Amino acid sequence: MSFIEKLTSYQLDILKEIGNIGSGNAATSLSKLLKRKIDMKVPSVRVLSFDETMEIVGGPDETIVSVFLRINGDAPGSMFFVLSPAQAEQFVHQISGDKDFSFDQPLLTEMGLSILHEVGNILAGTYLSSLSDFTQINMQPSVPELNIDMAGAILSQGLMELSRESDYAIIIDTTFNDYEETSKQIEGHFFLLPDPESFDKIFASLGAF
Amino acid sequence: MSITTKIVKVGIADLKVARSPDTLRTSGLGSCVGVVIYDLSLKVAGMAHVMLPDSTLSKRENLNELKYADSAIEILVKTMIDNGARKFALKAKIAGGAQMFSFPSSTNILRVGNRNIEAVVEHLGNYHVPILASDVGGNNGRTIEFNPSTGMLKIKKVNQGEIEI
Numbered sequence: 036m037s038f039i040e041k042l043t044s045y046q047l048d049i050l051k052e053i054g055n056i057g058s059g060n061a062a063t064s065l066s067k068l069l070k071r072k073i074d075m076k077v078p079s080v081r082v083l084s085f086d087e088t089m090e091i092v093g094g095p096d097e098t099i100v101s102v103f104l105r106i107n108g109d110a111p112g113s114m115f116f117v118l119s120p121a122q123a124e125q126f127v128h129q130i131s132g133d134k135d136f137s138f139d140q141p142l143l144t145e146m147g148l149s150i151l152h153e154v155g156n157i158l159a160g161t162y163l164s165s166l167s168d169f170t171q172i173n174m175q176p177s178v179p180e181l182n183i184d185m186a187g188a189i190l191s192q193g194l195m196e197l198s199r200e201s202d203y204a205i206i207i208d209t210t211f212n213d214y215e216e217t218s219k220q221i222e223g224h225f226f227l228l229p230d231p232e233s234f235d236k237i238f239a240s241l242g243a244f
Numbered sequence: 245m246s247i248t249t250k251i252v253k254v255g256i257a258d259l260k261v262a263r264s265p266d267t268l269r270t271s272g273l274g275s276c277v278g279v280v281i282y283d284l285s286l287k288v289a290g291m292a293h294v295m296l297p298d299s300t301l302s303k304r305e306n307l308n309e310l311k312y313a314d315s316a317i318e319i320l321v322k323t324m325i326d327n328g329a330r331k332f333a334l335k336a337k338i339a340g341g342a343q344m345f346s347f348p349s350s351t352n353i354l355r356v357g358n359r360n361i362e363a364v365v366e367h368l369g370n371y372h373v374p375i376l377a378s379d380v381g382g383n384n385g386r387t388i389e390f391n392p393s394t395g396m397l398k399i400k401k402v403n404q405g406e407i408e409i
Contacts, residue, residue, distance in 0.1 A: 187272015
């Protein structure tokens, strides 16, 4: 069938390492930005059907805050930085000092949204540039887009490229927690979804065929 | 006597049929389109969740036919008739096809919402199934639920409440 079933465990490890390097750097940026400790879990590489993909963030109905960007260059793909609305609110409170920002209000303040946009931009940018340094592959991020909507509606967009070739997605997923808020179990995710043709380039650049 | 009703969930690139009093639901439609075909007097309905407009553009041989508007609608019409629906009585309602992202230099794949809507409208037309109501386009995700006994399609969007068409 498709290339996804032919992946070796060595190749999966490479993908995991890619996620580790990218999100490690991104978590450091986040920690600096918030002036807090951030806990990062070991990335997982998952091969999931489209429906299962939505379950990672709590099902297709779940409202999520996401910063999405397309990766252009030699190894195109999609990238998401996903937060729950509660955690996104906290980010805004922390950075701006504006404790009134809330997604329950019908009108969201420009400033709050702008902050989230920029946080996503910085983190995704860090992730990508460390990835690009590591693999020596030319990758450029598009202008990121901030969306607050249903998980299914947002994530399916990242699956579009893949869906032309396969019914499964390879998702490099890193979960992180705000260290001081672990009791609340708030989680954020980085998802990296390389386009089908990018896998060969990534593996080739790191000497794994 | 109590009547238990069941919500039949339709996944991504999936197709299901339900009879009254059960309802059909698919969640988180972005640029995907939810297509409902129903025979109101028999209270039977089928729903498909299509992702892409055209199966002939696929690079694969053994493709999932339910993913594409053209092949999914063909199967949907056939499945409805297999389930006893009468072809002349079939009506359709559609929702979805939003443009979730607005990249200035968007690649074609990011405008897939509009192309999905066009493909769905065209292929329903090929089978002479009239579209009685639709809620398409825009830039919001939708969760839709269809009730075969009333023929109403409930549409829910984030922060915008519910509408029925």
